[in-house]
Amino acid sequence: MAEQYENDFLVFDVTDGPKAMIDALNTRGEEGWQGFTSIVVDTKIVVLIKRNYGTPAEPVNEKKEDLVKLWGGKHG
Numbered sequence: 001m002a003e004q005y006e007n008d009f010l011v012f013d014v015t016d017g018p019k020a021m022i023d024a025l026n027t028r029g030e031e032g033w034q035g036f037t038s039i040v041v042d043t044k045i046v047v048l049i050k051r052n053y054g055t056p057a058e059p060v061n062e063k064k065e066d067l068v069k070l071w072g073g074k075h076g
Helices: 018-030 062-071
Strands: 005-013 034-041 044-052
Touching (some): 005 018
């Protein structure tokens, strides 16, 4: 199954300098966010960020589990 992501964005003003941008990105990075693209609009930089919140659980196939228990094999 495909991974699932939460998306967000940050807006920076280039006149604030790179330190403000780096600090904000590092703070969000500690929370599991990662930047994946940026857009420059006039004096603003918009950074799109995403965070993986896991892969959906596969549905449990009880019959398959029972067969694996009976036969002792590991089937994928």
